[in-house]
Every structure is written in structure tokens, then in C-alpha cells.
Amino acid sequence: MILVAQEMVAGRVGVHGRAVICGVGQKLRDRTCTNPSPSAYGKACEGNTEAFAVCVNRPCNVVxxxxxxxxxxxxxxxxxxxxxxxxxxxxxxxxxxxxxxxxxxxxxxxxxxxxxxxxxxxxxxxxxxxxxxxxxxxxxxxxxxxxxxxxxxxxxxxxxxxxxxxxxxxxxxxxxxxxxxxxxxxxxxxxxxxx
The missing domain is CATH 2.60.120.40 (Jelly Rolls)
Structure with a gap:
């Protein structure tokens, strides 16, 4: 299971994650203003370009x-x-x-x-x-x-x-x-x- 999240915000969204079977994982969302690209006098995208969150899957077996x-x-x-x-x-x-x-x-x-x-x-x-x-x-x-x-x-x-x-x-x-x-x-x- 890959614990990642996709969220559409103005522009293109990139999603990064690692597969985790159990325990704690991390999800990362990043965005860029490329669709459409800002014009020379246009307004830039506001806010953070990256967001992190922790996701928890089932507990791992401990042996x-x-x-x-x-x-x-x-x-x-x-x-x-x-x-x-x-x-x-x-x-x-x-x-x-x-x-x-x-x-x-x-x-x-x-x-x-x-x-x-x-x-x-x-x-x-x-x-x-x-x-x-x-x-x-x-x-x-x-x-x-x-x-x-x-x-x-x-x-x-x-x-x-x-x-x-x-x-x-x-x-x-x-x-x-x-x-x-x-x-x-x-x-x-x-x-x-x-x-």
C-alpha cells in the first residue's frame, strides 16, 4: 500500500510517497504554477508549494x-x-x-x-x-x-x-x-x- 495523497490545487500536482506495509508512513504534496503558467504581469501562485502529513497503517508485528x-x-x-x-x-x-x-x-x-x-x-x-x-x-x-x-x-x-x-x-x-x-x-x- 502506498500511503500518499493527491490534492488538486491551482496548477500541476506532484505526489511522492514510499510503500509501507505497516506502521507509520509520510505523505508529501507539492505543487507548481505551470497550468497555466503565469504571464509576465500575472499574479504568482500563493501559499506553500509543499505539504507533509503522517499516515498510519496497521501496527507492525514485533518478533x-x-x-x-x-x-x-x-x-x-x-x-x-x-x-x-x-x-x-x-x-x-x-x-x-x-x-x-x-x-x-x-x-x-x-x-x-x-x-x-x-x-x-x-x-x-x-x-x-x-x-x-x-x-x-x-x-x-x-x-x-x-x-x-x-x-x-x-x-x-x-x-x-x-x-x-x-x-x-x-x-x-x-x-x-x-x-x-x-x-x-x-x-x-x-x-x-x-x-
Whole structure:
């Protein structure tokens, strides 16, 4: 929807606007005295040549969350059980998935911490609730010989409403993962642009 207004005033009218799907937009009207053009001794057009107004469309969806913790479900989904922040009721800490509340561009980051001398594989995936159709958005494989460490993966993706996003491990880790006061396993996501 383009939120602009056209208003005829003496002369030609120009209309400028930008397409906005939700939230606040702006409309601009400008005019020139060209139809007819003033004669050499004619009266000039009076008043402002531009006018601005704010227009409000439907409210935008807000989707943002950050969660941490260790909980790998039987299907390899990593659930981050401790929700730090959530807006838009999009992330389910029991099942470990985000449900897209609307069509748009989303951004996700996951951080996984693990003990030394262990290998670790995980990725961010989108798909259906029953996991019959899954697409990998990012993948990470790490091995650490020294001290305990954390590794991450991130992805931007265009999602349609009701698509699920989750972190999948390449196997069910038990003692390899760790979380401490100075090292959290986290999953963060946000709707960047509604479409």
C-alpha cells in the first residue's frame, strides 16, 4: 500500500510517497504554477508549494527473543529453556522453535559452548512443524583441543507466516556441552522487516 495523497490545487500536482506495509508512513504534496503558467504581469501562485502529513497503517508485528540453556530433545532439536527476552510470543522454549508470525525477513544467531577434546555439529533450520520439509539455513562444525569454548552460527532468511525455525544438532550430545556463568548457549531471533 502506498500511503500518499493527491490534492488538486491551482496548477500541476506532484505526489511522492514510499510503500509501507505497516506502521507509520509520510505523505508529501507539492505543487507548481505551470497550468497555466503565469504571464509576465500575472499574479504568482500563493501559499506553500509543499505539504507533509503522517499516515498510519496497521501496527507492525514485533518478533524478537533471546533464550539460553541446555536441553536437546529426542528429535535432535536444541531447546533453549530459559527465556531472557521475548516479544511477540514467537519462541516456544519447550519445543525449541520459533513460529513466524508474519511474512518477512528474519535474523537468527545461535551460540553453543562445549568442553575441550570434543567435536560439535549444529545448524539453524526452517521447515514445517512435523519436520517433513526442512531447509538448512546455516551449519557449523567445530572441534576444540584446548580449553572449553563457544562457537556460533547465524543466518538471515525470508520466512512465510507459520514456518518454524529451530536449531538442530547432528546428534544427541550429553556431556560435551556446557553452560556456566561466563558462557551461555543462546538462541536469538528477530523479525527485521515485515513484507
Amino acid at each position: 524478537a527473543f533471546t533464550a539460553h540453556g541446555i536441553n536437546i530433545l529426542s528429535n535432535g532439536v536444541y531447546s533453549f529453556p530459559s527465556v531472557i527476552f521475548i516479544e511477540g510470543d514467537s519462541y516456544n522454549s519447550l519445543t525449541g522453535h520459533l513460529t513466524a508470525k508474519g511474512d518477512g525477513v528474519y535474523y537468527f544467531t545461535v551460540v553453543i559452548c562445549y568442553w575441550p577434546r570434543n567435536a560439535l555439529g549444529f545448524g539453524i533450520y526452517k521447515g514445517t512443524a512435523d519436520m517433513t520439509s526442512v531447509t538448512r539455513l546455516s551449519i557449523n562444525y567445530a572441534y576444540n583441543e584446548g580449553d572449553a569454548t563457544c562457537t556460533s552460527a547465524s543466518s538471515s532468511v525470508k520466512l512465510n507466516r507459520n514456518v518454524w525455525v529451530r536449531v538442530l544438532m547432528n546428534r544427541r550430545y550429553t556431556s560435551e556441552l556446557y553452560e556456566a556463568i561466563n558462557a551461555w548457549n543462546t538462541f536469538t531471533g528477530a523479525l527485521v522487516q515485515e513484507l
